[in-house]
Amino acid sequence: MSSQQQSVPSYLHADDLGPWGNYLRQVDRVAPYLGSLSRWLETLKRPKRILIVDCPIELDNGTVAHFEGYRVQHNVSRGPGKGGVRYHQDVTLSEVMALSAWMSVKNAAVNVPYGGAKGGIRVDPRTLSRGELERVTRRYTSEIGIIIGPNTDIPAPDVNTNEQIMAWMMDTYSMNQGQTATGVVTGKPISLGGSLGRREATGRGVFVVGCESARRTGLSIDGARIAVQGFGNVGGIAARLFQEAGSKIVAVQDHSGSLYNSSGMNAEALLEHVAKTGGVAGFAGAEVMENDEFWTVETDILIPAALENQITEKNAGKIRTKIIVEGANGPTTTAADDILHDKGVLVIPDVVANAGGVTVSYFEWVQDFSSFFWTEHEINERLERVMREAFTAVWQVSSEQKVSMRTAAFIVACKRILMAREMRGLYP
Secondary structure (H helix, E strand, O other): OOHHHHOOOOOOOOOOOHHHHHHHHHHHHHHHHOHHHHHHHHHHOOOOEEEEEEEEEEOOOOOEEEEEEEEEEEEOOOOOEEEEEEEEOOOOHHHHHHHHHHHHHHHHHOOOOOEEEEEEEEOOHHHOOHHHHHHHHHHHHHHHOOOOEOOOEEEEEOOOOOHHHHHHHHHHHHHHHOOOOHHHOOOOOHHHOOOOOHHHHHHHHHHHHHHHHHHHHOOOOOOOEEEEEOOOOOHHHHHHHHHHOOOEEEEEEEOOEEEEEEEEEOHHHHHHHHHHHOOOOOOOOOEEEOHHHHHHOEOOEEEEOOOOOOEOOOOHHHOEOOEEEOOOOOOEOHHHHHHHHHHOOEEEOHHHHOOHHHHHHHHHHHHHHHOOOOOHHHHHHHHHHHHHHHHHHHHHHHHHHOOOHHHHHHHHHHHHHHHHHHHHOOOO
16 A cells, blocks of 8 residues: 555545645655654554534525535644645645645744644635634634644635634634634634734745745845735735835736736735725726736746646746746645756745745734734834845755755754654653
């Protein structure tokens, strides 16, 4: 029986593992570099705990609708589970499992004392009224309340969730506990114990590691051509920061379409347009191009900041860029990774590139416990230091072992996770 077959849970189909299969292939590539810790490798291939819940709510029209929800805790050897909650019509268990595992790796890669977890509800939030959205959030929180908590598992915003969703989650958990527990979620409104700088943290982290990548490869950020897929809190903020540093945003893409302007687009104006209309389509400062053409635009830095599996073996060969900084989780398949490596494209993996969000979530959690809050300047300073230190550690391993940055990040993170597992031992 192969290692991958052993790691296929009975509730997934072996011939269609989806994102979880992608994660397993990434872990297999790290095995030769783990030394004596490799005896614990199977730990990384099995989520510690999976909860599947039914979330029935009464809709505004009086009918009852059922939505399936998930919370997966992949590994908690280094601390409580940590990871977002996404609302999307295509959420699957395989996806949430993989995202929880990538959170384990991400938290270890940037060395924050968390394990990995992730949650999701299979729902298109655009079809729900505000009242329905609140009811499904509160029902989901009540259902997963048996495994979350400030010291056990701390959810956060992800795709289609935000500060308001976190406020409802925190309130629901607190009401069920009989006391206010601000630390049960992060990404909350400032008025409820949220942290300054949290909303922009992931995009800022992408910008910091993008600049570090450019510096180490001799690329000037001033005048650099940037393409961004996804123009929300991650891609949009990163684009704005790159533009402020002198870069040109020449191509953007989201669910509404793709735009191109060789002279560069105004990122601030585009962010305002997206906030008003819900997408980049219709922005006056660029010309429309076919979605497939987006991947062929010649750039210096490409930032996929949408959903997973966007760069595949079908389009990787067409990509013309020097550096890819992964703002999304799992945007590049392993097959595409190999193609990009052969083309000489430097890929900064998601587990390092987009770790700014969870880093500031950690800061928020710490501030909630101490009831002492830092300034935004302090937050950003600490964030940049953590991101640079993490990037440097991964860059060193990549150079020493002659492996990709993704494999290097997994080596650093998996060693930290498995060392904790070994030191703790097995109980009972």
